[in-house]
Amino acid sequence: MSVILDGARSSGLARTLAVKVVSAVVTLFFVLVCNFFLFRVLPADPAKNLTHNSALTASQLAAINRTFGLGLPLPRQFWNYLVQTFHGNLGRSFVNQLPVAQLIGQALWPTILLVGSATVLSTVIGIWIGIRGGWNRGGRFDKTSTAFVNVLYAMPDFWLGMVLLIAFAGSALRLFPDGGMHNFTGGSTGLAGVADVLWHLALPGLVLTLVYLAEYSLVMRSSLIDELKADYLLTARAKGLRDDLVRRRHAVPNALLPSVTLIMLNLGFVISGAITTETVFSWPGLGRLSYVALNAPDYPTLEGCFLLFSAAVILANLIGDLLLTVFDPRVRQA
Amino acid sequence: MNAVTSSGATDPVPAPGLESRPASPVPTPRQLARTRRRAALARFWREYRKDRRGMFGLVVLAVMIAVALAAPVLASSRGLNPIYATATPNAGPSLAYPLGTDADGRSVLTLLIWGSRNSLLVGLTATLISILIGALVGVVAGHFGSIRARAGRLTDNVLMRGTDWFLVVPFLPLAMVLARTLGPSLGVIILVIGLTSWAGTARIVRAQALAVETRPYLERAKALGAGHWHQMYRHVLPNVMPLLLANTILTVAGTILAETTLSFLGLGDPIRPTWGQMLGSAYEYGVGTGNLLWLLAPGIAVILVVLAFTLVGHALEAVLDPKLRER
């Protein structure tokens, strides 16, 4: 094995990263193309939606079709679609004629807030549970936590949402609001506004946190158990290290690697997985937007949401891949 | 019944007192294979029995499937028809209606029992479709991907690009769009779930197939003139089976949850009750009036079934791969 000098190694790292980014962009483009065809294949009739099925003259129909660019031949439509998307124009909603990009922009932040906070909490708690359970496998903590987590994993997230909603926001205990992101009365700003949002965030955030931490803790536990068989842990103990140091310094960093990858993979799907929770709690995020758009049916909005969901997955995959490249020296070989 | 002794040897000379027993011929390869398979199954069962959580899951599954099969016996199907519902809607538990009634006055218990049929049916059938597609794609991609020829790797690449798309596009939005387009029916739900969830299986199967392809007996088969189909069907597939089996069971858990979600969102069959559909209706019509049982019962049922499948799946994995044991 040749000697790898520092300079060469860092350039190898940069090259690996560049390759991965390019690959992600290519995948995104591929998704763009496929989404286009998916939504052109589905029957779409914006005119019917906009006019709620009332009778239209041919010229009125033609006018509507022109506005939405539906009368053009397919290749032309495809080209328009690509150009528009690159410029950030995702079309207009069939329902309210607002630019889809704007609708998505408005819905993006609530979703990120909800999903982001749930992810952070569930990652920290889930990993802690997984480590504690896996290190003393078969112990009391392990048995109870695994049982608890398995049940959580088997639970439909919207059901958990509904149960919590009834329990805490129902007429009995009005501890939390039963939906939405802000209070209807008054547009409270500043600290009061933040507190208001947090109050509304509590229940849906709790639901998602519980649902995610189930998987994360299972993955971390299994990862750590795999790592426990490693020989280098024997070396670490032979050096005279205390048990918790062996775990913290040697076992956990190695066990975290596959966990981080899996968690990042999951993160991508988390954005679209919040659809049901957002619906149950009337949280004005992307999930709710796509659900409402589905029922309309509002295809441009759906298409835009689709694109964003797929982009989220690709981005999450890329970040997970990059994280692994940065933290696992074995992967770095160009 | 052949008279092969436990050591597999034959017993040409009958023991005294047993002269009436005819001397048994040398067992054919097929008989030997059958005996070995039976012994392997017995060993497998013995190992599986040791896993308490797996046994719990298996028992729950058996009960669920029994209930689903015996539905006509346990609860009259008339109870599903809102026309015949005479009880007070959204009533609490009573002797006649142990789990109360729904907004139409139908017995929640009846709905639950018949719902188990549809939920399990959808789960199992959708899984079947998903696994078939996934296994096919995975085996073909893995087999042709390990051929050194250009055409082989091209097939692999094309299949994997397609798989990648299904992996990247999130399941729920895609399923929602397809279900909305194709109309509300149980068949559509089955199709939609099956068509959108095979990618993960394909990935796993392909990885295993690639590993199998490097084994020597495959080279031998090729040298003996085995065609692609023969290689895949006779050699690659059987070695991928154990992994596939465990993956299948775990997939069922996922498909049942998926059906629950889709039905809750109103995309399912409005006529045939499933647990997901019960949850959707309970949310819309029942919760407001305080009918909690309607909401809780199907939810707990779903949790039990999914948990059972998950436990069985993990137990299977552990038995088939000794490295995963004692988790």
Place this chain on the structure above:
Amino acid sequence: MALLELRDLTVTYATASGPVPAVRGVNLTVDAGQTLGLAGESGCGKSTIATSILRLLPSSATVTGQILFNGADVLTMNWGRLRAVRWAGASIVFQGALHSLNPVQRIGRQIAEPILLHEPGVSKQSAAGRVVRLLSQVGLPAARADSYPHELSGGQKQRVMIAMALACSPSLIIADEPTTALDVMIQAQVLNLITDLVRETGVGMIMISHDLSVLSATCQRLAVMYAGRIVEEGPAHEVFTAARHPYAQALSWAFPVIGDTRTRMSPRGLAGDPPDPAQLPSGCGFHPRCAVALAQCSAREMELWPAGDGRLAACVQVLNEEEGGQPARSVADENRSAGEAVA
């Protein structure tokens, strides 16, 4: 006082099919600065002994007897004292360094770890300096300290393990199959390195291997194990060239000396397999495979009897010879002559 003394060491593993004895009543002594080789086939218990010296066996193992390190019993030490002994008193060079090093930490950090642990006053910089010195002692350039384990070859990794073992200047090094996974050429290099280091630092060493020739070249004394027991012990060269115990003889003949017609002509190889530790033969563990077994070999418990100057052997035949009698007729011989008489 001996550096290390094993007294009646017995290790039993608890398995799903019952308790399995891996080591049965082993007595060994290593003096300061002395090198002892421990030989035997896989499964004979030698690695178990190595792991047990620093109390590193899994909790499923029951250990009885005494392990006296500088007079203190390792088995009854409290944890604090034990952790201090680990690495600073005695260190281990593990086999298969492929997995014995943490794959996501740099080599330098792993070598420095025991130094920083056992000598709290040492600063990171001086520890780094010591790492560089240790690396040069084992023939590796200082730049290697920044490498990760997967960037090194097998031989280099083994050198790193040796450097790591020397980090806290222990008085005893336990080398568990240090060259087994290496190519022959690299093996020779690493063995020379070990020999030089032992000579320079005066450290005591136990080397474990299945390769008698390696042990006889590197160690002063040699002990041969079979089925959890020591069956022969003595000066390395003598045990290798003129073993007394039948098993040790067979083992040493497995390594023929080039040009020596005697070993070329004599029968080699041993029929059968080492016994399953769960189902050990009664009496002498070797009697089912022994060509000169007596009737009493399956009944009588073997001990290490004197077999020459500073030599011990656990064989009744050897005992008889030493006591001045003729070697008794083995069971096999009896059967053969009985068979001839019948014919």
